[in-house]
Amino acid sequence: MDSTQFLTQSLQDMRIVEVLSAALDAVDPGAAVQRYLEANPLPDASRVFALGIGKAAVPMTQALAGLADLTRALIITKHASVVDFERVMVMEGNHPVPGVASLRAGREALDFVSGLQPDDLLVCLISGGGSALMTDPIVLLAELQLLTSSLLACGARIDEMNTLRRRLDRVKGGGLARATRAPILSLILSDVVGSPIEAIASGPTAPDPTTREDAIVVLEKYNLQTPVLDVIRSALETPKPDDLIFERVRNVIVGDNALAARAALVQAQREGFETEYLGSGWQGEARQVGLELGRSLVSAAESKRTPFCMVAGGETTVTIRGSGTGGRNQELALAAVPVLAGLQNVMLITLATDGEDGPTDAAGAVVTGESMQRAITMGLEPEEYLERNDSYAFFQKLGDSLRIGPTGTNVNDLVFLVGQ
Known part of the structure; x- marks a missing residue:
């Protein structure tokens, strides 16, 4: 896979791209x-x-x-x-x-x-x-x-x-x-x-x-x-x-998911990141897990030396309430947008390892501390998109949909919590 496919409006750091690539390569x-x-x-x-x-x-x-x-x-x-x-x-x-x-x-x-x-x-x-x-x-x-x-x-x-x-x-x-x-x-x-x-x-x-x-x-x-x-x-x-x-x-x-997560952490260490494995057992409502992992990133940004990279794995679910389009990884990321608002040099990345998050062509999404302000400037209200289960449209407009195409593998999902 061409690693440049991971690049989005907010994700331009090739060190992080190499970490994502390493995860998928390990479970080829x-x-x-x-x-x-x-x-x-x-x-x-x-x-x-x-x-x-x-x-x-x-x-x-x-x-x-x-x-x-x-x-x-x-x-x-x-x-x-x-x-x-x-x-x-x-x-x-x-x-x-x-x-x-x-x-x-x-x-x-x-x-x-x-x-x-x-x-x-x-x-x-x-x-x-x-x-x-x-x-x-x-x-x-x-x-x-x-x-x-x-x-x-x-x-x-x-x-x-x-x-x-x-x-x-x-x-x-x-x-x-x-x-x-x-x-x-x-x-x-x-x-x-x-x-x-x-x-x-x-x-x-x-x-x-x-x-x-x-x-x-x-x-x-x-x-x-x-x-x-x-x-x-x-x-x-x-x-x-x-x-x-x-x-x-x-x-x-x-x-399995743990193999992918650990390979990502090994690559992150090579790239100079302090690393932490958060386990591969994350389950539950995507928006609730998004809040929890978002708060974990806020805490890490306050306590850890940078750069750091934490990796969590698992598979969440979405209870459909609205008529929008999205997937569990994008919904998880959308729920984290308000939590990370205003933080400097942090990034939350969600990744469906098969490259397909729900019925969309996105594998996940990228959230930074600037995502909230950028959304407001564009007239986007994260809570409204979350209520409609319309995470795909939100990140598409923001330029932070992660589109890598079908990967040929499938070991659940990964979430990367990064401090730069």
Whole structure:
């Protein structure tokens, strides 16, 4: 990636740009797969098949193809691209709400794995977005779409969404593992806080630790009246950790948010910054997290020597109240604008590691102590834009939208708190 893509009206310091670039380079999907396989060669098998699922499926599968003689590969992703190896089918699914393309992909995946033999090896390359991109629901697709949209709108956490998805889908919650007789190695790029394997892409090759009662609790929490409730009550139980099918399954995390955050901090130290890791477990309402991290930056500016760089990771949610356009990273940044108003030489940067924050072409945004005054001068009121959930328009007008394009990776989000 060209590092100059990170530049905005307020972000012109190439030292900071190099820190952002280092974070994404560390979780390059192909490099992550290659690192693992060079240290852990594939076991012997009559034939090797690859199933790539998620936003990073193409580079992960390409890396495998460079190290193994693949009999056949199926890739299910968001942005299909040309691949440089043979015997591969690439399919696009729908995201963030599953659609007809996702349904076709899910059924193709089940067909793909169901014919494999016990002496074959299935390598699954799993990354974020897989929950929506691949589906074979036991309810009507329209019902699943409505449920997904409703959960997104009310700010449900990804783990809560996946608790429901695993119970309503034949490819999730260990369903893919149950559909084949072949041993499975799943190499996983985590987009879920804490990296629970059952939550990433809704765990197609992982046991489901939740129960139907857990799913019902989620529906009741958000007061969702939906026909899927009766289906959940009557559906077959998903496979659990003690199920014998998992004796032939190995799930391995090859990259996650913490890896990206720590790589950023290493680069920041090289650039002369004092560093601090704030953890990769940040969750909750984006605007509340924005206030909290903004206050952390204010405190650091008062107490730390400059330059400093603090990095936080995780994934927030947005409860939609208005009709504007934005994403969780831009909303987090917008909430911090009043908090940082008037401070000198500070910067808060939000970054969706997949390059796409919500339904926008921005990955995040940049906020400085001057952002508030600049907005007022331009006739922009941050609180009004926040109330409308219109963070994209705010930062676009301010010239501080972070537009880097799809990155090919996905390990949640990062927030950089910088003092210069």
